[in-house]
Amino acid sequence: MRLAAGAVLPLIILAAWQIVTATELVPAYRLPGPLTVLQAAAELIERGELGLHIAISVQRVLLGFVIGSVIGLAVAAIVGLSRAGDALLNPTLAALRAVPSLAWVPLLILWLQIGEESKITLIAIGAFFPVFTTVAAALRHIDPHLVEAGRCFGLRGWSLFRTIQLPAVVPSVVSGLRLALAQAWLFLVAAELIASSMGLGFILNDSQQNGRVDRILLAIVLLALLGSLTNAVLGLAEKKLLRRWA
Amino acid sequence: MIGDMTSTATAPDLSPAPGTDADATPARGRPNGVRLDQVARSFDIAQGRHDVLRGLDVELGSGEIVAVVGPSGCGKSTLLRLIAGLDRPSSGVIRIGGTALTGTDPRTAVAFQEPRLLPWRTLEKNVALGLPRGTGRTEGRERVRHLLQLVGLEHAAELRPREVSGGMAQRASLARALARSPEVLLLDEPFGALDALTRLRMQDLLLEIHAAEPTTILVVTHDVEEALYLADRVLLLRSLREEGPEARSLARVVDVPGTRPRDRADHTLAELRVHLLEGLGVTTHQTTTASTTSTTSTTTEFPS
Numbered sequence: 001m002r003l004a005a006g007a008v009l010p011l012i013i014l015a016a017w018q019i020v021t022a023t024e025l026v027p028a029y030r031l032p033g034p035l036t037v038l039q040a041a042a043e044l045i046e047r048g049e050l051g052l053h054i055a056i057s058v059q060r061v062l063l064g065f066v067i068g069s070v071i072g073l074a075v076a077a078i079v080g081l082s083r084a085g086d087a088l089l090n091p092t093l094a095a096l097r098a099v100p101s102l103a104w105v106p107l108l109i110l111w112l113q114i115g116e117e118s119k120i121t122l123i124a125i126g127a128f129f130p131v132f133t134t135v136a137a138a139l140r141h142i143d144p145h146l147v148e149a150g151r152c153f154g155l156r157g158w159s160l161f162r163t164i165q166l167p168a169v170v171p172s173v174v175s176g177l178r179l180a181l182a183q184a185w186l187f188l189v190a191a192e193l194i195a196s197s198m199g200l201g202f203i204l205n206d207s208q209q210n211g212r213v214d215r216i217l218l219a220i221v222l223l224a225l226l227g228s229l230t231n232a233v234l235g236l237a238e239k240k241l242l243r244r245w246a
Numbered sequence: 247m248i249g250d251m252t253s254t255a256t257a258p259d260l261s262p263a264p265g266t267d268a269d270a271t272p273a274r275g276r277p278n279g280v281r282l283d284q285v286a287r288s289f290d291i292a293q294g295r296h297d298v299l300r301g302l303d304v305e306l307g308s309g310e311i312v313a314v315v316g317p318s319g320c321g322k323s324t325l326l327r328l329i330a331g332l333d334r335p336s337s338g339v340i341r342i343g344g345t346a347l348t349g350t351d352p353r354t355a356v357a358f359q360e361p362r363l364l365p366w367r368t369l370e371k372n373v374a375l376g377l378p379r380g381t382g383r384t385e386g387r388e389r390v391r392h393l394l395q396l397v398g399l400e401h402a403a404e405l406r407p408r409e410v411s412g413g414m415a416q417r418a419s420l421a422r423a424l425a426r427s428p429e430v431l432l433l434d435e436p437f438g439a440l441d442a443l444t445r446l447r448m449q450d451l452l453l454e455i456h457a458a459e460p461t462t463i464l465v466v467t468h469d470v471e472e473a474l475y476l477a478d479r480v481l482l483l484r485s486l487r488e489e490g491p492e493a494r495s496l497a498r499v500v501d502v503p504g505t506r507p508r509d510r511a512d513h514t515l516a517e518l519r520v521h522l523l524e525g526l527g528v529t530t531h532q533t534t535t536a537s538t539t540s541t542t543s544t545t546t547e548f549p550s
Contacts, residue, residue, distance in 0.1 A: 151350055168366075
C-alpha cells in the first residue's frame with residue numbers, strides 16, 4: 001500500500017516527461033525522452049561499461065562508508081564516554097566538520113594521487129561525521145540513572161559499556177549509519193566528478209563535456225535508485241535492531 | 247547502637263510473617279550489619295562548602311530494618327548513596343561486616359525510587375542483571391524464576407519494562423536487587439512513585455521477603471507511616487542548612503515497638519507518627535497532647 005502510494009509521483013513525472021518530449025514541447029537536445037535514456041543505458045550495457053561503472057561506484061561507497069563508520073564509532077566512543085576525550089578532540093573535529101567536502105579534494109589528490117585511495121578517503125570523511133556526531137551525542141546523553149544502576153550491580157569499564165551504554169545507543173547508531181550512507185553517496189559524486197575514469201560521477205562529468213544529456217539523466221536516475229536501495233537495506237536492518245533494542 | 251546510647255537488644259524479628267512464601271531460599275548465615283563512624287559529606291558550591299551530612303554515627307544490626315526520614319535536603323538519599331558505595335564520605339568510615347567500604351560492594355544491593363530497568367531487556371533478563379558475577383547459567387535462571395515468583399511476576403517474565411505498570415516495574419527492580427542475595431539491601435524511596443494501594447501491597451511484600459530472607463535493610467522514605475510500619479528503628483535526620491556548624495545530622499531515633507506484621511491502625515504507632523511528624527516540622531492538629539509517647543517505645547533525642 002505504502003509502496004504503491006510512493007510510486008504515484010514518480011509515475012506522474014515519468015508520464016509528464018514522456019509527454020513534453022514526445023510533443024517536442026522541450027527540444028530533445030535539452031531533455032531527451034525516457035526511451036532515449038533507456039537506449040543510452042542499453043548501449044552502455046552492450047559495451048559492457050554500465051555494470052562496471054555501477055560496480056566501481058558501489059564499491060567505493062561501501063568501502064568508504066564502512067571505513068568512515070568504524071572510525072566514527074570509535075572516535076564517538078572516546079568523545080562521548082570520556083570528559084578528557086571530549087575536551088581534547090571535540091573542538092578540532094567540529095572545525096574539520098566545517099570544511100566543505102570539495103575542499104578536501106585537491107589535498108587528497110596531491111597526497112594520495114588519483115587512485116582509489118583518494119576517493120575512498122573522501123567518502124570515508126563524509127561517512128565519518130554523521131556517525132560520530134549522532135553517536136557521541138547519544139553516548140553523552142545516556143540516562144545517568146541506568147549507568148548508576150549498572151555500577152551498583154558491579155558493572156565497570158567494558159562490561160558497563162557492553163551491558164548498558166552500547167545497547168542504549170543502538171537506535172542512534174542506526175540513524176547515524178543511515179545518514180552516513182546518504183552522505184557517502186554525496187561524497188562519491190564529489191570524488192568522481194573531479195578525478196576519475198570510471199563510475200557514475202565520471203559518466204556525469206564525461207557526458208557534460210560531450211553533451212550527452214541522455215547519459216546525464218541515466219546517471220542521475222541510477223544514483224537515485226542505488227541510494228534508495230542501499231537505504232532500504234539499512235532500513236530493514238534498522239527495523240530488526242530497533243525491535244530488539246529500543 | 248546509636249552514639250552514646252546503651253545497647254538495647256535489637257535482635258531482629260525473624261519469625262516468619264503469615265503468608266510467607268514457604269519454599270523461599272533460607273538465608274545462609276546471618277547477614278552483615280553496617281556501621282557508620284562520624285560520617286560526613288559536604289559538597290563544594292559557589293558559596294563555599296555545603297554540609298549535607300555531619301557527625302553521623304549509626305549502626306544497623308544484622309537483619310534489622312531501619313527507616314530514614316527527614317525533611318528534603320537532610321541528606322537521607324546521600325546517606326544511602328554513601329552506603330551503596332556510589333559516593334564517598336568527605337570524612338568518617340563506613341563498614342559493612344567489619345570491612346571498610348571503598349566503592350560499590352557485592353554484598354549490597356540498591357533499589358531506587360525509579361525502577362531503572364534496562365528498556366531493551368525483558369523483566370527476566372533485568373532481574374538476571376542483579377545476579378552475582380560468576381553465577382552458573384542454570385543456577386541463575388532458577389534464582390531469577392524464584393524471585394519473579396516471589397514478587398508475583400512469573401507471568402510477566404518475557405515482557406519489556408515499557409509493557410508493564412509502574413508497580414510491576416518496581417517489583418522487578420526489587421527482585422533485581424534481591425538477586426544478589428544481598429546482606430545489605432538499600433531502598434531509596436522505593437514505593438514513593440506508586441499509587442497508595444500499590445504502595446501498601448509493596449510494603450507487605452517487602453516484609454514477606456524480609457521474613458523469608460532476612461537481610462539488613464535501610465529504607466529511605468518520606469512517608470512516616472511507611473517508616474513505622476516497616477522498620478525496627480526510625481532515624482530522623484535534620485537538615486543542616488539552618489543549623490550551626492556544630493549540629494549533627496541525626497536528630498532522633500525511634501525504636502518502633504511491637505513485632506511485624508504491625509497493625510496499621512495501632513494506637514502507639516499513631517502517637518509515634520505524630521511525634522515524628524512534629525520532628526519534621528509538621529503540625530498535626532491533634533487534640534490530645536502528642537508529647538506523651540507510649541512507654542513501650544523508646545525515643546532518643548539528639549539536640550543540635
